[in-house]
Amino acid sequence: MTEKIILQAQKHLPNIDLKLISQGAEALVFQTKTHPYSHHPNLKNHQNFIIKFRPSKPYRHPKIDLQINKSRTIGEAKFIYKLNKLGIESPSLISCDFNNGIIWMENLGSYLPNGNISSFKNWLWYLEKNNLDCTSDEVKDVCFKVGELIGRLHLNEMIHGDLTTSNVILTDNDGNWKPALIDFGLSTFSGLAEDKAVDLYVLERAITSTHSVFADKYNQWLLDGYESVHSSKEFKKIGKKKYDETIRRLEDVRLRGRKRSMLG
Ligand code: AMP
Numbered sequence: 001m002t003e004k005i006i007l008q009a010q011k012h013l014p015n016i017d018l019k020l021i022s023q024g025a026e027a028l029v030f031q032t033k034t035h036p037y038s039h040h041p042n043l044k045n046h047q048n049f050i051i052k053f054r055p056s057k058p059y060r061h062p063k064i065d066l067q068i069n070k071s072r073t074i075g076e077a078k079f080i081y082k083l084n085k086l087g088i089e090s091p092s093l094i095s096c097d098f099n100n101g102i103i104w105m106e107n108l109g110s111y112l113p114n115g116n117i118s119s120f121k122n123w124l125w126y127l128e129k130n131n132l133d134c135t136s137d138e139v140k141d142v143c144f145k146v147g148e149l150i151g152r153l154h155l156n157e158m159i160h161g162d163l164t165t166s167n168v169i170l171t172d173n174d175g176n177w178k179p180a181l182i183d184f185g186l187s188t189f190s191g192l193a194e195d196k197a198v199d200l201y202v203l204e205r206a207i208t209s210t211h212s213v214f215a216d217k218y219n220q221w222l223l224d225g226y227e228s229v230h231s232s233k234e235f236k237k238i239g240k241k242k243y244d245e246t247i248r249r250l251e252d253v254r255l256r257g258r259k260r261s262m263l264g
Contacts, residue, residue: 009053012100018051021117026072026185027054027101036095036104047107049094052076054101069101072185077103079158079184088152089171089180108180110172118172120146120179121165124211124218134214138177142170143218146179147225150203153181154196154226155235155242161186163203165210193242197249200226201257223247 002020005028009018022029030051054069056062073096080103083090091105109117116122120142127134146168153160160167162183170177188195203222208215229235230243 005053005055008055009051009102012053012097012102013051016051027052029053031107050091050105050107052103052105056101066099070098073098073101073103076184076187079187080105082156082158083153083181083184086152086156088156088158089149089178090184091180091182108169108171108182110170118170118177119166120168120170121206121210123170123177124165124207124214128211128213135217139214139218140221142177142179143221144225144228145177147222147227148229149179149181149225150199150222151226151229151243154199154246155229155239157189157191159188159190159195160184160199161188163199164206165203193245193249194253196242196246197253200246200250201253204254205257 002023005023006018006020009028009030010016016034017032018030019032020028021031030053031048032051033048035049054073056065056069060068077093077096077098080090080093084092091108093103093105095104096102109119112118112122112126114126116126123142124134124139126132127139133139149168150160150163160181162185167181167183168179169182171180172178190196200223204219207218207222211218227243230239232239235242
């Protein structure tokens with residue numbers, strides 16, 4: 001099945017080297033050494049790029065399938081484009097082929113010493129498994145920066161929609177980790193405190209379920225970062241108001257989550 005989908009991708013990307021790095025329900029992600037049209041001056045990693053491909057689903061009517069794939073690809077590309085314009089850390093958009101469900105973007109990942117891609121999740125796991133100091137200033141700083149990043153996203157009324165620790169990539173910035181967001185397949189534009197609270201809750205749950213020992217600390221540092229951008233001068237009183245509304249909602253969302261897990 002996967003081979004068939006890879007062939008489908010290759011058909012739309014003739015003579016392009018494709019190395020499959022991830023396969024989800026919605027899309028395949030490839031790494032490629034080929035740039036679609038030229039050398040891009042803003043790209044930091046000139047070695048390789050990411051191609052996200054949404055394959056057609058044989059069980060859908062071909063016309064509807066094309067529409068769905070096209071609108072999801074356009075939606076994701078628009079979101080990335082807006083993030084790029086706002087300077088919110090995310091892959092630079094390089095090229096799109098909406099009709100064939102293809103987005104070509106910057107590859108933000110680097111590798112951890114164990115060979116895994118430097119997602120926030122893999123990095124925390126790496127520290128925990130190797131008994132490294134999980135409460136160091138470095139960990140605190142990375143968590144705080146992730147919180148700041150989400151704060152900036154939300155202050156621009158943008159919702160990630162699938163904020164797990166795998167969807168935060170740590171980019172290597174001269175030896176310092178700098179978080180960036182990826183995977184905007186479920187992203188939306190919304191100013192609602194409820195939507196922002198759900199984003200925060202999803203991340204909080206992801207951290208609690210996969211990094212239970214230090215989860216409280218990580219979550220607190222994240223929220224500290226989230227609060228700090230809301231109280232910065234740039235956003236004046238409105239930032240504080242938005243922060244209070246979102247955190248109040250977060251309490252409600254947590255309560256709903258607890259009730260649901262008690263009911264099974
Ligand atoms: P996605 O389907 O967008 O969640 O991507 C699946 C996986 O591919 C992610 O968990 C990352 O490991 C990798 N990936 C996707 N986009 C990028 C990117 N721009 N830079 C680095 N890795 C990426």
